[in-house]
Amino acid sequence: MSGVLHVLLHMAEHDGPSTSETLARAMETNPVVVRRVMAGLREAGYVRSEKGHGGGWRIACDFSAVTLRDIYDALDRPSLLAIGNRSDEPECLVEQAVNRALGKVFDEAEALLLERFGAVTLQMLSDDFHKSMRARRKSTHSKGMHSHDA
Amino acid sequence: MSGVLHVLLHMAEHDGPSTSETLARAMETNPVVVRRVMAGLREAGYVRSEKGHGGGWRIACDFSAVTLRDIYDALDRPSLLAIGNRSDEPECLVEQAVNRALGKVFDEAEALLLERFGAVTLQMLSDDFHKSMRARRKSTHSKGMHSHDA
DNA sequence: ATCTCATGTAATGTTATTAGTTACATACTG
C-alpha cells in the first residue's frame, strides 16, 4: 500500500512513462516486484503499461476520482489487522463467546479503515506533497525528491 | 489475544488451579506456549502460578475490573495492524506525504481498537458465555465445553 | 530426604509468509 502510493505519486510528477527499473530504484526494491504490484492497478485501469522502446508505466486515471480505498481494492484487499480470532466456527462455547466479542471490535476497526481510505483521494496526497515541497523550497532551495531521481 | 482470553474463561469455569498441560489441551497447543503467554498476565497480577503438587494457574483478579485492553497491555501490546508505513522518517517528500495520510488513518484505527478493548470486561465475556451455555443446554442437554475437558 | 509434579526459561526446530531474484517468453519500437 505505502509503496504503491509512493510509486503512483512519483509517476504523476514525471512526464511520460516510467520504467519498472526507475520506479524500483525510487522504492528501493526490484523491478519485478514493481511489476507484480502494479499488475493489480493495471487490471483495475488506474495505470497502463507499454512494452518496448519508450515503454513503461503511465497513469490512466483521474487522481481526484480515485481513493485509497480503490487502490486497496485493486491490491486485492490484503488483510488489515495483525490479529484475529484463533479459529472460525469453534466448537467450544467459550471460544465462541470470545470470538463474538473480538470479532465485533475487529469488524469495526476494519470498517473504519476502509471508510477513511475512501475519504482520501490520490489528488489530496499529491496536493499535500506539493504543499510540503513549496514550503521546503522556500527554506532550502532543495527539490525535495529522491537523490536517485536525478 | 484470542487464545489468552479463551484460557482465562476456562480457568474461571474450573475450581482450583489449572495446569499448563490442561490449558494447552484446551487451546490445542503446547504447555510451554501457555506458560510463555501467561507470564505477562502473571507480571500484571491477573493470574498467579504455583509450582509442585497441586500447583498450576489461578485467577487473581476481579473479572469485572479487568478489560480486554488490560489484557492486551499485559501481553506487551503486540502490533494490531497488518500494514504500516514502508519507512519512518523518509527523506523523500513524496513518501512523507503518503506517510502522513496513512499514518493518520492507522492511528485512528488503532485508537478505536484500544478504546473498544477498554469497554469490554472479562466479566462481560463470561456472562455472554454463560448465557449461550444456558441457551444451548435447553436445546441439546450438552455441556457445551470442550470434549477434551472431560 | 528424596521423589514426583508443576512451573520457568533458554535454545532449538518448524512452518508460513513475504520479499527478492533469476530466467525466459512476449511484445513493441526504431
Place this chain on the structure above:
DNA sequence: CAGTATGTAACTAATAACATTACATGAGAT
C-alpha cells in the same frame, strides 16, 4: 531484426510466529 521493456513462473532468501526439547527451580507428598 536488434534492442528494450513488460509478463510471469520458478526459485531463493529473510522473517516472524509458533512449537518443541531440554533442563533448572521450587513445592508438596511420602
